[in-house]
Amino acid sequence: MESLEEIKARGEAAVPGAKITIVPNPGPANQPSLLLDHEHATAIARFLRNDVALRLDHCSNATGVDWLDRKVSKKVKVKKVVEGEEKEIEETHEEFFPGYLEAVYHLYSMTHKHGPVVIRMRTTDRGEAARLPSLTPIFRSAEFQEREIFDLYGIRFDGHPDLRRILMWDEFADFPMRKDYREPDDYEYEPTPHDDVLEKAKEHYSARPQLDGAENLTAQS
């Protein structure tokens, strides 16, 4: 199989305007990957699937990865004039890397029996803009797997024919595979009609005479 550099060069030539970045993999597995931009991701994926030499027709695995916001503090020596004297002072610089969600696809070729070519896409943030183009129109095998990514990570795939929750129930609100997901205190809790009644009933009770502050603590957490 061609090297990733060659694939990158040919892909960028085949899809004008596409930007592909090679993400290195420092581990011994030696599986570096191609980072695709949102706009041209489907076109690049179609190129990878249809190109005669590559024919990466088997999308084996599609999955999400969550990368949280990172702060990396570096100590930098800076020369400064302090009280008329030039001194070397150590200053800590904090560099902020915003978090993102990532979708990773492992492509193999059943025709030529080579692979893997790993492609990945990154969302711009972990909130509202967690959207990516869907590769389901190109690889049908991504259908359930992208639904699973949506279910567990909350990445919305534009162009997916049937984007619903797949493993969690439909009423579930959170995305449990995210790194900052907090498990509910009570899994068994289900809202009941009585909750509203109890809430209303509170209005009719007078305030408790002695408050020790513990109520506020439980209310906040």
Added chain:
Amino acid sequence: MSVGFHELEEAPPPMTSRLEGELLEVSMGPQHPSTHGVFRMNVALEGEIVRKLKPVFGYLHRNHEKIGENTSYLGSMPYTDRLDYFCSMTNNWAYALSVEKLAGIEVPERAEYLRVILAELTRLQNHASLLGFLLSDMGAWGTPLMYAFREREKILDLFESLSGSRMMCDYMRFGGCRCDLPPGWMERARKLVDGFPRFLDEFEKLVVSNEILIARTQEVGKLSAELAINAGITGPMLRACGVNYDLRKVDGYGFYPRFKFRVPLGEHGDCYDRLMMRVLELRESVGILQQAMEQIPPGPIVNPKVKLRSFRPPVGEAYGRIEGPKGELGFYLISDGGSNPYRYRVRPPSFINLTILEDLCLGHTVADVMVILGSIDIVMGEVDR
């Protein structure tokens, strides 16, 4: 004052008991014996004919991947047994293989041979019990399943004497296996493997040319090779469509290139081909087992350089896959240098093989849906994770 019916402005329309041209929505499962676990299908029927089918699952979901990310690398090993609880040995191997790729670990020769032997034994018992379940779905109640389970029982006994557990074996370790064979194990295994073709001959003679079986399976649930490749179908289901893609040949992991075996291929991609694929693969597995038992060398069974405690692979990521009995079983791991994986992902074959369930079932009757589902070979522990 009572109101008589003659005072109605308009007579009510006559009752119709037939749903002509209308679709009837039926929820099949989740507590149904032929759905192989807690699996539900929302089916829209026109008479007996399936017009729409949406699989619904997640009843066994326990977020295996999240638990894997919160446990050490080795801590996930016993938990992989619970994925596809029929094939704990192959699950162990796939996970061990991925971690070995991630950390760059060599495996001693004897351990690789042991892994091949155990994986093929797993394939024997998985395919044998699948044949039993499939026939059970078709109405051949009990007897074929008991025949298959008799063979499975012997293999589980072997697993028990080796690992201490019949189904949850937890046998493989990173860079090798947990313990060596107990005395007399190889003789017992050899006896079993040599006797296995007899079971197959008997089974084939009784079942495979049976007229009812042929009528129920041939031309049912046909899958084209193009769709199978595009939908990521793997394992016997893919090869039933005539696509020659067996990871034991393609990736050549675990000394498989040293053994002589053929990859059986189907032609039509229907349920009958899928069923026959299992029978033929069983024969090839028996061949691999005999060769492996002949060749297995003495020696260490685990790489001594691998740390058992505080095992920390270097930063990086790896995707490893093996040919499980149900298809391509892969593990995708990202290490951030810590003792837990940063990302731990299972690529479950039966989950992805379910993608095309609707395509297979459309236009067939409800009774065929059970046969098609049985021929896909799913285990809900793996689908729901």
